[in-house]
């Protein structure tokens with residue numbers, strides 16, 4: 177019998193060793209993502225961005241910490257809530273904001289929008305809008321890595337709400353059966369749109385699903401970006417060295433609505449405020465100060481981020497609108 | 509020239525393409541150790557090993573999606589559905605993922621994948637296992653849809669489909685596997701989007717694909733005895749569709765009968781009829797006729813199953829209506 181390497185149930189709060197050198201760039205990424213999301217929300221309310229816009233504010237430590245555990249040639253597959261993952265994987269705020277604005281200079285030329293970020297250069301395999309439908313795709317990229325022996329690892333992100341749909345179940349089953357080098361990361365933000373976990377899951381521990389497939393699992397809080405990096409790195413190494421997949425559940429919280437149209441009537445202000453006290457950005461910043469980072473340096477970093485996002489907004493605003501949609505239906 | 513079965517032709521196509529390109533692999537239920545539910549993959553496991561001939565558990569959505577992901581990063585999967593009836597539980601992977609990724613990614617990723625397997629009504633297997641689903645897939649931009657009627661077409665088209673950089677839905681006729689045709693020993697490829705005149709005639713154009721080509725050829729034989737020469741046009745691929753070939757034939761004959769084994773309502777034949785009236789209205793001497801299955805789920809009883817589907821007599825009757833002989 178294959179025994180799972182079981183590190184589940186450990187919602188521990190053990191501190192992770194931290195240095196300024198390691199933490200500061202991750203703090204910068206998280207901050208840039210937050211500022212970018214805020215800028216998007218503003219542009220959305222001005223009618224400059226249309227459609228669905230799912231912000232990742234509050235959850236930044238998960239995509240940033242996890243992606244920090246990767247090599248550039250590793251793959252990432254994400255959901256519609258993909259801005260943070262794309263930025264962490266190296267795409268620019270300019271290309272992303274331009275995409276949200278539906279501009280020709282956008283990451284995918286104005287053809288995908290918020291939910292469908294892709295980048296061949298960054299091995300970012302989307303941005304997918306059908307809940308759970310991308311889990312088999314991630315398993316497929318991992319299948320290809322194993323087929324070729326190229327040593328790449330695939331990270332696949334999804335919400336706890338996705339854990340009830342068939343795409344997740346089948347992707348998980350096949351990744352477990354065939355030992356595919358994939359790390360399946362459930363960003364458990366505790367709500368699937370307006371549905372809290374207790375109304376969608378019989379067992380509120382998504383990582384337990386790994387047990388049914390002889391797969392390693394892990395489960396931890398997602399407000400410490402260094403902890404996310406450290407724990408995902410273990411799973412990534414397992415995938416790279418042994419092709420063993422891991423199901424990881426990271427408990428987090430989104431501060432904003434599911435998408436821009438959601439006023440969040442299904443939860444209390446107090447609950448949201450309680451979680452905001454555990455803001456991963458605040459936590460990282462305090463830790464940097466504790467570690468001896470100079471306030472002046474942090475301010476400089478924050479100004480730099482502000483300028484980067486302002487520049488990206490300007491770029492998006494001034495870019496020409498998207499103007500071609502025919503060339504990418506059938507590849508000649 | 510050797511005469512081989514449709515099944516063997518498909519098998520040869522896969523063997524040749526897998527020999528040619530190490531990135532081609534096949535995945536599906538019972539494709540390996542069992543040698544294929546319909547024996548189309550016979551011998552592949554022995555030749556190419558488990559690495560490239562991958563038996564799956566029953567998880568169509570999962571393995572169709574694995575194919576899409578693998579194709580995005582450069583492999584060339586052939587995904588076999590035991591029958592296309594089961595593709596319905598994977599249709600999200602085909603329609604939402606395979607067909608969309610090239611466009612959604614602004615041209616950065618494409619999906620060179622073939623989804624293949626038997627399709628169309630079978631024999632006395634009841635409504636869930638006996639249906640023609642080509643109209644579903646032919647509706648979707650970003651896909652190509654291939655429906656070969658002969659062993660010759662099956663081989664040449666499958667080889668091309670495997671080399672195509674787009675997702676190809678390759679629907680084999682479930683009742684055609686045993687049919688035979690001349691197939692050259694030398695390698696050949698047939699282009700997607702080019703139809704074929706299966707029989708020449710001057711009085712009426714019959715448009716049909718897959719199994720219905722055979723029904724039309726049988727009907728044409730009977731009609732010929734009465735002095736009516738039917739031209740049988742087989743588009744071979746429904747997307748892209750060789751509209752010019754169909755239109756040219758109708759311009760010559762002035763009459764058009766479209767024969768499909770699918771349901772009438774919103775069936776692919778309606779699109780063919782639209783194209784014909786759009787491009788050859790002035791040449792039509794009679795309204796376009798359609799022959800389809802009845803608008804019902806497939807019954808089990810043998811007599812009813814036959815009654816529901818287009819038969820040679822139904823085609824003949826439609827031709828006579830088009831010629832104002834009825």
Ligand SMILES: Cc1ncc(C[n+]2csc(CCOP(=O)(O)OP(=O)(O)O)c2C)c(N)n1
Nearest residue numbers: 257305306307335336337338365367368369
């Ligand atoms: C198959 C499918 N059903 C429904 C939806 C609509 N929908 C989009 S996101 C969502 C909630 C998903 O929640 P979760 O998986 O927890 O992810 P989160 O949005 O919280 O990140 C729903 C129901 C969809 N996109 N796809």
